[in-house]
Amino acid sequence: MNTPISLLLARFKLDRPGFSLDVDLDLPARGVTALFGHSGSGKTTLLRCIAGLERAPGGRLSLDSEVWQDANTFLPTHLRPIGYVFQEASLFPHLSARGNLEYGMKRSAKALDRSALDHIVDLLGIGALLDRRPEALSGGERQRVAIARALAVKPKLLLMDEPLAALDLARKQEILPYLERLHEELEIPVLYVSHAPDEVARLADYIVVMREGRAVAAGPLTETLARLDLPIHLGEDAGVVLDAMVSERDAQWHLARATFADNPDAGVWVRDGGHALGHHVRVRILARDVSLAVTRHTGTSIQNILPGVVAELANDTHPALALVRVNVGGASLVARLTWRSAHDLGLTPGQIVYAQIKAVALIG
């Protein structure tokens, strides 16, 4: 028992008319865990149970062996060391942005000190907004203040309930970089509820897939997204996220090489995002942007061609379409083909193929 294992244990059963929740989760108590699922899948209810905003009798919840709920205990919300970010910012309208930040700090024995608060304020870019009332802030600014407010009480667990869902695309793009910075800097575990695959791809380290009140899949993000048997279909968003590192920069063509963390010999060229050599990045490769060839093509515009081995084939949403998982030296890619081309190429597990990657998104 030399290394204490940080773990969030959550077991809840809830029966409501037309809805039931039944989960039993061991979650890593570090990094960002996405609770992912369509609306109505119970992810918000699960988050509210963890916060104590919803009572699920018979539930069990502990963080780091600290029991928040069991048969004899129900710690009320205000005694749980959490931070909570609601879908709508939910700032107190009678207090300024600063008043909102200080509301929780005054009541928290272990609140952030001055310099740590200044750091959070900087990180979220709200320094100039502190004296304003919530009604004088834009939706994105309000949500940034709400995130800072939740962090200011120095929680042991940060719960975020679709913090971007109520914002339009432009506001989302405004906040995502701040969330990515938080992700890099925060040491506390975050549970992030979302139904948006792109947010999950950018922010999460671990994913729990929810459907009809049940956790149908859970695991590290990169592994889980590469599974073809995921119980929910992602459609156009099917694809993988790979951890990578910037290993080379081509100044002439403004490209950077992202080498996969799982296999330093494999990598892809991406548009140079200005990251320094050695910087850790994520690349997202959608299944629809990957095609397969049984011989290495020349005379093609596609620059990223990786040799690999077919691992498995599975049905996609439409009966014409197949998803093929290809093992590229440790890393997994998923390609979407028609069953006809899979048949024509005679694809079978174990076969050597060349994955031709048409587009790669550098995220984070």
Next chain:
Amino acid sequence: MNPADLAAIWLTLKLAGVTTALLLLIGTPIAWWLARTRSWWKGPIGAVVALPLVLPPTVIGFYLLVTMGPNGPVGQFTQSLGLGVLPFTFAGLVVASVFYSMPFVVQPLQNAFEAIGERPLEAAATLRASPLDTFFSVVLPLARPGYLTASVLGFAHTVGEFGVVLMIGGNIEGETRVISVQIYDHVEAMEYAQAHWLAAGMLVFAFIVLLALYTLNPSGRRK
């Protein structure tokens, strides 16, 4: 205006002030409960609170007189405490006014609490505020327009009561003779000029109160 008129004015203001203060104290938990409960009792309790809106004041006065009188249950209780009986005393008027003006205080408060909704309370809880702390630090400031409305309406409605006063308080100068009763006495005695002074004063008072309520209270201007 003669000293009797001035005594009536002073008594009326005292009665309305004491009643409003008591009603804000009693009405807050009732309104809070009515705004938040999902209990079956919400309907019946809400209806009882609203009764004075539709009942003739004489009916309320009559039943209060019976229950607080020497043979009524409340009367027996107050006598056993050595307090005598409440009818025809200032304390009795206060008790009657509290019942009579209750809906004018409880309903604005209930509306204000309902308008706040669940979310600010949940946000406060996630920021370490206990429920009582939340009430004082979030609910009260957000419900301020509701408290203003409740105070003004409770005060003004108590100033305007007549039927209940006659039933329960009678017409004792300096003890239970409020402005509305004094006006009635003046008219009975054909002293129209004096009745005018008081009646016009009441009219102006009521108008100013309502004008202040509608212009000062920001609730109507909130988005």
